[in-house]
Amino acid sequence: MSAHWCELAEGVLARRHTELDLTTGLVLGTERALVIDTRGDERQGAELAAAVRTVTTLPIVVAITHTHFDHCFGTAAFLPCPVHAHPGCVAALRATADAQRAAWVARYRLRDAGTAEALAATVPVVPDGSVDPAAVVDLGGRSVELRHLGRGHTDHDIVAHVRDAGVVFAGDLAEQGAPPDFGDAFPQDWPATLTALLGLGPRIVVPGHGEPMTPAEVADQRDALGRIAALHAAVATGSLDAAEAQRRSPFPGVRWSS
Ligand SMILES: [Zn+2]
Numbered sequence: 084m085s086a087h088w089c090e091l092a093e094g095v096l097a098r099r100h101t102e103l104d105l106t107t108g109l110v111l112g113t114e115r116a117l118v119i120d121t122r123g124d125e126r127q128g129a130e131l132a133a134a135v136r137t138v139t140t141l142p143i144v145v146a147i148t149h150t151h152f153d154h155c156f157g158t159a160a161f162l163p164c165p166v167h168a169h170p171g172c173v174a175a176l177r178a179t180a181d182a183q184r185a186a187w188v189a190r191y192r193l194r195d196a197g198t199a200e201a202l203a204a205t206v207p208v209v210p211d212g213s214v215d216p217a218a219v220v221d222l223g224g225r226s227v228e229l230r231h232l233g234r235g236h237t238d239h240d241i242v243a244h245v246r247d248a249g250v251v252f253a254g255d256l257a258e259q260g261a262p263p264d265f266g267d268a269f270p271q272d273w274p275a276t277l278t279a280l281l282g283l284g285p286r287i288v289v290p291g292h293g294e295p296m297t298p299a300e301v302a303d304q305r306d307a308l309g310r311i312a313a314l315h316a317a318v319a320t321g322s323l324d325a326a327e328a329q330r331r332s333p334f335p336g337v338r339w340s341s
Contacts, residue, residue: 104261104292106290109139111222115223116138123157125156127198128158132161168211171238188203249284253288259292274309288301
């Protein structure tokens, strides 16, 4: 499967990428276009920017959902433009970019030398911290609300709410086709953050990886995360052994506790 666009509503598109099953977003107004996440290195970002230019010639605004490299290391290809993110994303990128790059270059060297080289050469663009805790991007004829709804996959995830289309781009707060990733997560806060996301009343939720989801699918994921939160709390109070909690996890084999 090669990368392709899916149109979710008029002027609201998701782009599905083979690499890491990533999903990025594009929202068109009459004066500007919003790109949601920029892929994982400068080469991938350039591919995405070229794909965006097959859809629109409008000036670009970028929103970064969170600091993980696969969502934000491709930003350079879109400059100059505004690059919106939560202040926590700015701090986390400054703190972790070198370590993320080193870890993933090492992984790619084992299976994809070209991507390893591209990532090694990438200097990520630090976004601004304008989404604190919300910002509105006026695209002309339509606005997109960028909102931090609480901690979850990270401490700084933002969603992009295209209210007129009933579409929410959720970053890695939601995952389709793979379990949620807990590497930098706040398991006890995550369910309430997804409840807040569902409270926006979306028709479609676009995850950071995988196919667009229904609200019911996101609610199922929220409920599974709620079971994780309960297990996490039981381990924290000493009423449950960590290994037993891991065994009872709705995501078998996925490590969510340290
Ligand atoms: Zn992530």
